[in-house]
Ligand SMILES: Nc1ncnc2c1ncn2[C@@H]1O[C@H](COP(=O)(O)OP(=O)(O)OP(=O)(O)O)[C@@H](O)[C@H]1O
């Protein structure tokens with residue numbers, strides 16, 4: 210069992226008003242699953258992803274990741290959890306512009322305390338898994354959007370995480386690049402990796418095996434494809 | 435992880451070369467200024483110490499006339515209270531003295547061939563040489579017997595000898611002092627300038643009695659120079675001389691001294707104190723520029739943290755801890771401090787040499803000031819870096835990632 214959420218709430222205080230971005234989410238995601246989350250804008254998808262990715266903490270509720278409660282971890286413990294167990298892919302790639310693709314991919318390993326030589330070979334390995342072995346020394350601005358997102362995916366999986374999160378990974382890409390990215394995710398899932406992604410497009414969601422629909426911070430439907 | 439942080443920090447600096455160098459410039463100038471200024475102060479101090487030491491060590495100088503309450507002494511020559519007998523009494527009766535030299539002096543015209551030279555003629559005894567730290571370079575000094583017989587012999591200071599004789603070997607030549615012929619028996623080694631900036635080599639020394647009786651027509655003396663055997667006894671010697679002279683001059687209890695005993699060690703202590711103050715002042719002014727350099731570091735680091743908020747967010751999202759980010763920015767600040775400090779040391783040493791070469795001032799580079807300035811620049815990097823670094827390390831990853 211990989212992820213167990215019970216009654217997760219995220220309340221934002223805006224002056225006098227409370228905004229419940231998440232109004233009580235209970236959810237289980239098993240190891241090896243390939244899940245997509247859909248829903249209208251503002252329904253709380255990113256909020257949930259940030260909590261799942263240990264970038265944020267819920268206001269209340271419990272989040273068990275690999276059997277460990279992470280909702281109450283301290284900042285630095287969350288950082289270590291992000292580093293060891295989670296690979297995050299962002300809509301806008303979030304690569305460091307002054308570093309080569311290989312250096313970008315190796316960055317999580319730097320914070321994991323891996324030695325330079327090992328880091329380089331692991332990063333090269335991850336890059337070849339996303340088909341970018343020949344672009345290792347390019348900087349992000351020398352790559353296309355699809356290639357950048359593939360670098361970001363390589364970075365997300367270089368640490369061999371329990372789960373890969375992707376918040377609208379194809380949102381900034383044309384449909385061809387988007388499909389390429391989804392092929393990569395599909396292959397990674399076939400290799401046994403757990404993947405959760407957010408998308409607006411049903412064609413993208415159709416690559417996955419389970420679709421969770423959101424509305425107003427609550428799960429509307431949760432069905433296998 | 436520590437080395438990683440250093441490499442990340444260096445890369446951060448490299449990415450913004452011009453800005454990093456401009457930031458360093460503040461530290462470079464600050465450290466350079468501290469080292470150059472302190473070296474000037476130390477140079478002045480060394481010079482004063484040397485010239486005082488060249489006057490003679492453990493020296494007491496007795497002059498006639500009291501120091502008036504206002505500190506103004508009566509005109510030289512108007513006091514006739516000291517005699518050669520006083521000097522002899524001091525030499526005989528006071529313990530802990532290694533030499534006593536009575537002397538008189540007056541300006542006279544010296545003539546040799548077609549050259550003439552106006553200089554100070556000192557009449558004294560052979561002990562003058564050891565009391566005033568003179569060394570005879572050519573020939574010899576005159577003897578006690580020559581003093582007793584009022585012989586017309588002269589020992590020249592280096593400046594005087596050069597001006598009168600040029601290339602001619604002076605010893606054995608006859609020189610006219612105020613038209614009386616004197617045989618030159620010796621020439622002193624050069625001593626350089628005194629603390630007051632006077633040329634100590636512009637002098638002629640002749641026997642005391644010759645000067646008193648044949649030249650000036652006086653029986654009193656103007657100065658008694660006394661050398662104490664060791665620095666510890668100098669104060670006691672000073673007191674004993676005072677009471678001896680008071681009793682010799684038959685001064686009643688309520689009468690002031692009709693002479694003044696000055697201790698050069700005390701003068702030296704004052705001079706040292708003054709130059710220490712000057713050094714400190716110069717150093718402090720320079721330290722302020724170092725501080726300004728430090729504020730420059732803080733300013734740039736704050737800008738850098740704001741500018742790189744997104745980078746910080748990404749690093750945190752990938753697992754960087756508070757410590758990782760703190761270290762990254764702190765090391766960046768310290769690297770600026772250290773590199774700036776090292777370059778500043780180079781600049782300071784260069785400036786000190788340039789100042790002594792161009793302006794002709796004495797400078798003395800002290801390893802102490804280098805260490806302090808360098809330590810300071812590292813500390814400034816640390817101190818002014820810690821606030822921006824903390825600010826960066828405390829950023830929330832979500833907020834940092836959302837930052838536009
Ligand atoms: N930091 C915040 N402060 C206040 N309210 C917030 C904050 N972050 C999100 N919200 C609110 O929480 C709700 C959910 O936002 P979220 O970003 O999760 O939506 P989303 O489903 O990802 O939308 P989109 O599809 O447009 O990305 C929104 O109403 C939003 O205004």
Ligand SMILES: [Mg+2]
Pocket residue numbers: 254255256376
């Ligand atoms: Mg969103």
